[in-house]
Amino acid sequence: MKAYEYFISKNDVEKIHENVLRILSEVGVKFENPKALEVFKKHGARVDGETVYIDRKMLEDALSTAPEKFTIYSCTKGEVTVGGGSMLVAGLSSNIYIQEDGKIRKMTNDDIIDQFKMNETSPITNCARFNFFLDTSGMTPEQIAYGPLAMILKYSTKHHLTARVCALGLPHEKVYEVMRKGYQLMKRFEGVEDKVVIMEGVNPLSPLSYDYDPIEKLFALCDEGQAIWITPCSMPLLTGPASVAGTLATSVAETLAGIVLTQLVRPGTPVVFGNTSASTNMRTVQLSIGAPEASLINYATAALADYYKLPFRTGGALSDAKDFDVQAGAESMMMLYSTLSCKPDFAIHFAGTMGTFNVVCYEKYILDEEIFNMVQRILRGIDFSDEKFCFEEIKKVGPRGNFLRGRTPKAYREDYYLAQLFNKEDPMQWQNGGAVSVREVAKRKVKERIESYSCPEITKEQEELLAPYIPDKYRDGI
Amino acid sequence: MKAYEYFISKNDVEKIHENVLRILSEVGVKFENPKALEVFKKHGARVDGETVYIDRKMLEDALSTAPEKFTIYSCTKGEVTVGGGSMLVAGLSSNIYIQEDGKIRKMTNDDIIDQFKMNETSPITNCARFNFFLDTSGMTPEQIAYGPLAMILKYSTKHHLTARVCALGLPHEKVYEVMRKGYQLMKRFEGVEDKVVIMEGVNPLSPLSYDYDPIEKLFALCDEGQAIWITPCSMPLLTGPASVAGTLATSVAETLAGIVLTQLVRPGTPVVFGNTSASTNMRTVQLSIGAPEASLINYATAALADYYKLPFRTGGALSDAKDFDVQAGAESMMMLYSTLSCKPDFAIHFAGTMGTFNVVCYEKYILDEEIFNMVQRILRGIDFSDEKFCFEEIKKVGPRGNFLRGRTPKAYREDYYLAQLFNKEDPMQWQNGGAVSVREVAKRKVKERIESYSCPEITKEQEELLAPYIPDKYRDGI
Numbered sequence: 003m004k005a006y007e008y009f010i011s012k013n014d015v016e017k018i019h020e021n022v023l024r025i026l027s028e029v030g031v032k033f034e035n036p037k038a039l040e041v042f043k044k045h046g047a048r049v050d051g052e053t054v055y056i057d058r059k060m061l062e063d064a065l066s067t068a069p070e071k072f073t074i075y076s077c078t079k080g081e082v083t084v085g086g087g088s089m090l091v092a093g094l095s096s097n098i099y100i101q102e103d104g105k106i107r108k109m110t111n112d113d114i115i116d117q118f119k120m121n122e123t124s125p126i127t128n129c130a131r132f133n134f135f136l137d138t139s140g141m142t143p144e145q146i147a148y149g150p151l152a153m154i155l156k157y158s159t160k161h162h163l164t165a166r167v168c169a170l171g172l173p174h175e176k177v178y179e180v181m182r183k184g185y186q187l188m189k190r191f192e193g194v195e196d197k198v199v200i201m202e203g204v205n206p207l208s209p210l211s212y213d214y215d216p217i218e219k220l221f222a223l224c225d226e227g228q229a230i231w232i233t234p235c236s237m238p239l240l241t242g243p244a245s246v247a248g249t250l251a252t253s254v255a256e257t258l259a260g261i262v263l264t265q266l267v268r269p270g271t272p273v274v275f276g277n278t279s280a281s282t283n284m285r286t287v288q289l290s291i292g293a294p295e296a297s298l299i300n301y302a303t304a305a306l307a308d309y310y311k312l313p314f315r316t317g318g319a320l321s322d323a324k325d326f327d328v329q330a331g332a333e334s335m336m337m338l339y340s341t342l343s344c345k346p347d348f349a350i351h352f353a354g355t356m357g358t359f360n361v362v363c364y365e366k367y368i369l370d371e372e373i374f375n376m377v378q379r380i381l382r383g384i385d386f387s388d389e390k391f392c393f394e395e396i397k398k399v400g401p402r403g404n405f406l407r408g409r410t411p412k413a414y415r416e417d418y419y420l421a422q423l424f425n426k427e428d429p430m431q432w433q434n435g436g437a438v439s440v441r442e443v444a445k446r447k448v449k450e451r452i453e454s455y456s457c458p459e460i461t462k463e464q465e466e467l468l469a470p471y472i473p474d475k476y477r478d479g480i
Numbered sequence: 481m482k483a484y485e486y487f488i489s490k491n492d493v494e495k496i497h498e499n500v501l502r503i504l505s506e507v508g509v510k511f512e513n514p515k516a517l518e519v520f521k522k523h524g525a526r527v528d529g530e531t532v533y534i535d536r537k538m539l540e541d542a543l544s545t546a547p548e549k550f551t552i553y554s555c556t557k558g559e560v561t562v563g564g565g566s567m568l569v570a571g572l573s574s575n576i577y578i579q580e581d582g583k584i585r586k587m588t589n590d591d592i593i594d595q596f597k598m599n600e601t602s603p604i605t606n607c608a609r610f611n612f613f614l615d616t617s618g619m620t621p622e623q624i625a626y627g628p629l630a631m632i633l634k635y636s637t638k639h640h641l642t643a644r645v646c647a648l649g650l651p652h653e654k655v656y657e658v659m660r661k662g663y664q665l666m667k668r669f670e671g672v673e674d675k676v677v678i679m680e681g682v683n684p685l686s687p688l689s690y691d692y693d694p695i696e697k698l699f700a701l702c703d704e705g706q707a708i709w710i711t712p713c714s715m716p717l718l719t720g721p722a723s724v725a726g727t728l729a730t731s732v733a734e735t736l737a738g739i740v741l742t743q744l745v746r747p748g749t750p751v752v753f754g755n756t757s758a759s760t761n762m763r764t765v766q767l768s769i770g771a772p773e774a775s776l777i778n779y780a781t782a783a784l785a786d787y788y789k790l791p792f793r794t795g796g797a798l799s800d801a802k803d804f805d806v807q808a809g810a811e812s813m814m815m816l817y818s819t820l821s822c823k824p825d826f827a828i829h830f831a832g833t834m835g836t837f838n839v840v841c842y843e844k845y846i847l848d849e850e851i852f853n854m855v856q857r858i859l860r861g862i863d864f865s866d867e868k869f870c871f872e873e874i875k876k877v878g879p880r881g882n883f884l885r886g887r888t889p890k891a892y893r894e895d896y897y898l899a900q901l902f903n904k905e906d907p908m909q910w911q912n913g914g915a916v917s918v919r920e921v922a923k924r925k926v927k928e929r930i931e932s933y934s935c936p937e938i939t940k941e942q943e944e945l946l947a948p949y950i951p952d953k954y955r956d957g958i
Contacts, residue, residue, distance in 0.1 A: 003486060014864045021869045032879035053879055099907050106911045210879035239883050244892035246862045248870035281896050283904035284888050290904050294857035294897050302862065322903065324910045327918045328847050329902045331809025336854060339817060357907040369806050376814060379772035384724045384780065386492045391499045392726035401510035401531055401688035405717050410762050414722035418759050419772050424807045425800065426761035426768050429577050429835040432802045433584045440805045 004308070005343035006301040015309045018302070021251040022258060025210070026056040031259035032211035037221060041266050056262055064258075064265035070311045072229060072272035075197040078460070079161050084201065084229070084274065085313035087345040090163060092129035093121045093319075093353030093367055097136060101356065101363040104325055109362065111137050115480050119455040120354065120367045120448070122158060126374045127352055130158035134168045135473070145473050147172075147180050148187060152471035155191050157480055159458045162188075164350070165202045165228075169215065177215050181222035187471070189226070191464055198272060201229035201348070206256035208234050208241035208279075220260070224268040231315050231348060232260040233276030237289050240282055246295050250302050253279045261312075274348055276315035277303040283322075289358045291320040292333025297340035304344035317341025318351030319370035322358050326365045326441050330356055334366070335373050342377045365444035368451075372423040379419040390417070423447070455480075482786070483821035484779040493787045496780070499729040500736060503688070504534040509737035510689035515699060519744050534740055542736075542743035548789045550707060550750035553675040556938070557639050562679065562707070562752065563791035565823040568607050568641060571599045571797075571831030571845055575611035579834065579841040582803055587840065589615050593958050597933040598832065598845045598926070600636060604852045605830055608636035612646045613951070623951050625650075625658050626665060630949035633669050635958055637936045640666075642828070643680045643706075647693065655693045659700035665949070667704075669942055676750060679707040679826070684734035686712050686719035686757075690741075698738065702746040709793050709826060710738040711754030715767050718760055724773050728780050731757045739790075752826055754793035755781040761800075767836045769798040770811030775818035782822035795819030796829030797848035800836050804843045804919050808834055812844070813851050820855045843922035846929075850901040857897040868895070901925070933958075 030053040033039055039049055048055040071085030084090060099106045100113050114133045121127050132150040135141065141149065150166040167184030169177045181202075188199045202223055204216045212220075223230050234253040236242035242249035257275055264271040281293030290296075300317045307314030320337040323330035341349065353370035356363050390413065399405050425432060425440060432438075457479050460468075469477065508531040511517055517527055526533040549563030562568060572595075578587050592611045599605050610628040613619065619627065628644040645662030647655045659680075666677045682698045685691050690698075701708050712731040714720035720727035735753055742749040759771035768774075778795045785792030798815040801808035819827065831848035832840050868891065877883050903910060903918060910916075935957050938946075947955070 005486060008481060008483060008486065009861045014862070017864050017869075021871065024871060025874060029875050030879060104917075105915065106907050207880065209874070209877065209881060209883070238896065239888070239892050241883070243870035243873050243877075243883055244889045245868040245870055245895045247864050247868040248874065248891075250862070251869055251871075252874055283899065284892070285898070286904050286906065286909075288904055288906055290899075292902070294854045295895065297858050298862050323918075324903050324905065324907055324915070325917060326806055328804055328806065328809035328844075328922075329918050331806035331811075332813040332847070332851050332854075333809075333902070335810040335813040336817070336858070339814070340858075358904075361907050366806075369810070373810050376772045376810075380775050380814070380818075383487045384492070384728070384776050386495050386725050390723045390725040391495075391729055392721035392723055393499065393502060393729075395721050396503060396687070396726065396730055397507050399687065399721075401508060402685065403687060405687070405719070405721055410717070411722045413726075414717050414762070417723045417773065418716060420763070421761065421768075424770070424811070425802050426764050426766055426836075427802065428764065428766055429584050429802055429839050431764075437583065437802070439582075439803060440801075440807050444806075 004304065006305040009298060009301040010305040015305050018250055018254060018306065019309065022255045023058055023061065025251060025255040026061060026259060027058070029210065030055045031256065033217060033263070034212065035214045035217035038212070038217045038263055041263065045266050054259070056259060061258060061262060064262040065310055067265045067269040068261060068273050068312055069270065071313065072198060074163060074201060074229065075192060075194060075199055076161065077192050082161050084272070084347050088313065088347040089345060090129050090161060090347065091349045091352040092127050092131040093124060093370070094131040094350045096360045096362055097133035099357060099361045101325060101361050106324065106361060109136055111135055113362070116364065116452055117354070117362055118153070118157065119452045120364055122160065123451045123455050124353060124367065124371060126371050128160055129163045130154045130160040131164060131350060132166055134166070134170065141473050145471055148184055148471040149473055151184055151187065152468040153476065155464070156460060156468050156472060157457055163201045165200045174214050174218070177218040178222050181219050182226055185222065185226040185228050191467055196227065198227065198229050201231055201274065203231050203233060204260060205232065206234045206260060208236040208256060209252050210256055212260060220264060221267060224264055224271050227268070229272035229274070230264055231274035231276050232257045233278055233315055236279040237282040239284065242279065246298060249279050250299065253277055254306060273312065274315050275307045275310060275312040278316060290322050291358055292322040292329070292337060294336070296320065297336055300340040300344050304346070313347035315348045316344060316346045318349050319353055319355060319373065320351055321356045323356045324361065326363055326444070330366055331369065334370055338370065338373050339377050342374070342381060364448040365441060368423055368444040368447045372421065375419060375422070385417065482782065484783040487776060487779040488783040493783050496728055496732065496784065497787065500733045501536055501539065503729060503733040504539060504737060505536070507688065508533045509734065511695060511741070512690065513692045513695035516690070516695045516741055519741065523744050532737070534737055539736060539740060542740040543788055545743045545747040546739060546751050546790060547748065549791065550676060552639070552641060552679060552707065553670060553672060553677055554639065555670050560639050562750070562825050566791065566825040567823060568639060568825065569827045569830040570605050570607040570609040571602060571848070572609040572611070572828045574838040574840055575614060577835060577839045579803060579839050584802065584839060587614055589613055591840070594842065594930055595832070595840060596631070596635065597930045598842055600638065601929045601933050602831060602845065602849060604849050606638055607641045608632045608638040609642060609828060610644055612644070612648060619951050623949055626662055626949040627951055629662055629665065630946040631954065633942070634938060634946050634950060635935055641679045643678045652692050655696040656700050659697050660704055663700065663704040663706050669945055674705065676705065676707050679709055679752065681709050681711060682738060683710065684712045684738060686714040686734060687730050688734055690738060698742060699745060702742055702749050705746070707750035707752070708742055709752035709754050710735045711756055711793055714757040715760040717762065720757065724776060727757055728777065731755055732784060751790065752793050753785045753788060753790040756794060768800050769836055770800040770815060772814070774798065775814055778818040778822050782824070791825035793826040794822060794824045796827050797831055797833060797851065798829055799834045801834045802839065804841055804922070808844055809847065812848055816848065816851050817855050820852070820859060842926040843919060846901055846922040846925045850899065853897060853900070863895065
């Protein structure tokens with residue numbers, strides 16, 4: 003039984019699909035890039051200006067060539083399969099703001115490094131991410147574009163699924179070439195020519211459109227035979243209609259339109275069906291990612307991915323909190339619970355995110371790890387095997403006896419999660435022992451964690467390959 | 481489909497039941513009260529010292545007379561049915577400690593009043609509770625015993641399900657009489673003789689025993705024809721075995737043994753099948769109520785209550801936090817999520833509880849209300865009716881359009897929960913606007929709430945009936 007079945011029936015999924023089809027064929031999707039329009043036309047789609055209409059047949063053909071699972075090759079980290087509940091996850095947050103001791107400030111390059119280290123030393127993440135540099139003064143254009151990717155390749159021990167080639171600020175006509183060169187660099191690093199070595203995100207512009215640059219990126223990925231994840235983040239009543247069902251329908255139509263393009267450009271291109279659409283708070287006119295409706299989007303996305311037989315991305319430890327507070331705890335628990343219940347194949351906001359995606363908080367990284375462990379414990383359920391009923395033990399101890407004797411038994415350690423961050427003291431002991439806050443405990447753990455990071459070894463050849471792309475400051479370690 | 485089915489199969493339930501039966505018939509349950517032992521003997525149970533062995537037949541007979549639902553009568557608040565997902569809930573916390581501005585201190589009578597007011601003015605609770613007085617100086621024994629009950633009857637507009645007759649410090653031989661007199665007072669207040677007007681808790685002493693006083697209370701309730709909830713709170717590795725399955729089996733055996741006694745004393749006595757067993761933190765040797773395993777106990781309790789066809793109590797907004805912090809948010813979300821998913825018929829820690837049951841925090845009351853609303857929104861699922869797909873709207877707005885126009889539409893307000901406490905601002909707007917904390921917002925709301933309380937009207941006769949039991953200080957209002 004799948005967790006989403008409690009929320010979404012087969013019939014609901016089919017209803018969403020019928021609405022998606024109607025949108026694709028009657029409303030259409032805008033592709034603001036002549037190359038894309040050319041491809042659609044060539045394959046017989048109706049194109050009106052920049053609007054492309056996709057019919058059932060074209061969608062079904064695309065879904066039939068998109069693989070249910072695919073493998074990402076790495077000579078250094080081993081192959082990894084995306085699909086079937088692969089749970090390839092990274093903590094990633096913004097490169098905009100950081101929350102520190104109750105205050106929000108702008109991020110620096112050093113913060114980007116610390117975020118990377120938090121992710122590297124995290125027991126719950128298995129993928130690496132590196133944010134784009136904020137201060138690029140003194141860096142070459144190549145370092146700006148490929149620096150984040152080169153930093154991952156040089157300094158991470160985790161799967162480097164996502165490319166992080168930076169095309170910010172480049173003229174449109176350069177995007178394709180810069181991206182493509184990045185994927186080629188990855189292949190050279192891995193020493194292969196014809197394998198999938200990277201997966202990269204291409205996001206629609208809700209509602210129902212793709213702008214120029216992401217389409218260039220999509221072509222670059224297809225042309226290099228790499229994998230693509232497509233993740234709309236639609237805001238109801240702004241970039242999506244006023245309802246959850248409507249926002250689902252438009253955002254799914256966006257994703258599928260992108261997937262159709264990938265399959266027309268290069269049939270068999272591995273794609274991930276994503277959705278992180280959420281809520282809009284109309285009092286502040288802000289995206290709200292720590293929203294109950296976002297939990298429902300997680301379940302719906304899982305259900306639709308099963309229906310379309312595609313790997314999927316959704317959710318994370320998402321919160322709109324501005325501080326390390328009750329809201330951060332409650333929203334992250336809500337969102338990680340639904341996310342982990344859905345078992346996404348891939349997710350990139352698994353720890354440390356707050357403030358509607360735009361704020362990073364290192365202490366929240368530690369919090370989200372605790373929440374992750376708690377939720378995974380719940381989802382493991384209860385072991386009802388005979389020996390777990392401890393009948394002989396119960397008989398021996400008897401009514402009004404005490405089960406505590408000697409060392410903590412294995413059965414207990416197997417069944418009960420031991421909190422790593424949360425306070426389980428007696429209230430007065432805590433108060434009299436200095437009332438150390440959970441924030442303080444998290445802060446100490448953050449410091450230990452960042453200090454515990456050590457650089458992995460790579461070969462001399464790999465080192466030399468990456469050298470031109472690594473900014474001087476980080477060439478000899480981070 | 482029930483939420484627990486994701487965690488507990490029919491087969492699991494039957495396995496628990498078989499283990500419970502084995503415990504009841506082979507290990508037995510201690511009843512430290514001669515009246516109870518007499519009743520069991522009279523009905524043919526094997527009794528060895530104070531240990532009673534209950535066989536399958538005796539259990540099945542008891543379960544066949546215990547009602548699946550029952551009604552609690554009130555001339556003032558109307559009848560209410562317990563069972564079938566009745567969700568009769570109250571916020572209640574400790575009368576021991578209070579968390580205020582980051583510090584824990586001992587509670588006072590004024591705090592008891594404020595707690596009561598928080599519950600009275602809460603939009604999520606429908607039952608009243610009033611804690612026992614802490615400072616009883618100047619109070620008569622009758623005021624100490626019946627004061628809390630009389631305070632509820634005089635000052636609450638909510639269902640006064642739970643009697644709160646206080647027998648603390650009384651000699652054992654007085655308990656029965658004092659309790660019984662309290663239930664009679666309730667009947668006089670409601671102007672009935674032969675109806676269920678109250679429900680009261682009788683808790684086992686884990687593992688597998690009942691001490692003297694609760695049994696006296698059970699007899700008093702049965703003899704007055706009132707309803708009883710039985711709720712063990714077993715601690716694994718101390719008062720329960722080292723596993724979740726084992727702790728479930730012993731605690732369920734405890735509850736059922738108590739239920740058997742109620743049906744032997746007075747067949748048809750309405751009973752609630754409860755369980756708030758949780759985890760033990762072995763580092764601190766403390767009960768841990770904000771534990772993933774406690775969420776699983778919620779689901780198992782719901783499944784077993786269905787199996788036994790009994791109304792049930794479980795869960796609440798339970799947390800071990802010592803402060804209004806990330807832990808309070810995360811644990812309360814986890815526990816309220818599983819609790820609300822299970823839809824208990826009755827629960828009494830729905831808001832404000834922290835610190836392993838022993839600490840109250842008013843701000844957490846506001847937090848738990850927010851969490852309650854968020855979880856209820858999730859559990860409502862997605863409305864997939866045709867009009868919610870907004871096809872015409874989508875067509876009108878078209879690709880890359882904007883859905884915002886004029887006033888916020890009804891469809892949006894129906895679908896999206898609007899946060900009452902949590903911060904949904906833009907990060908820098910928040911920072912530049914004074915960085916008002918969620919704690920500060922909650923604090924303001926607490927003050928407003930407590931001040932908004934106003935005493936309800938009762939009849940002159942009811943007023944006179946209660947007068948002797950209300951401490952002087954509270955006679956003319958609170």
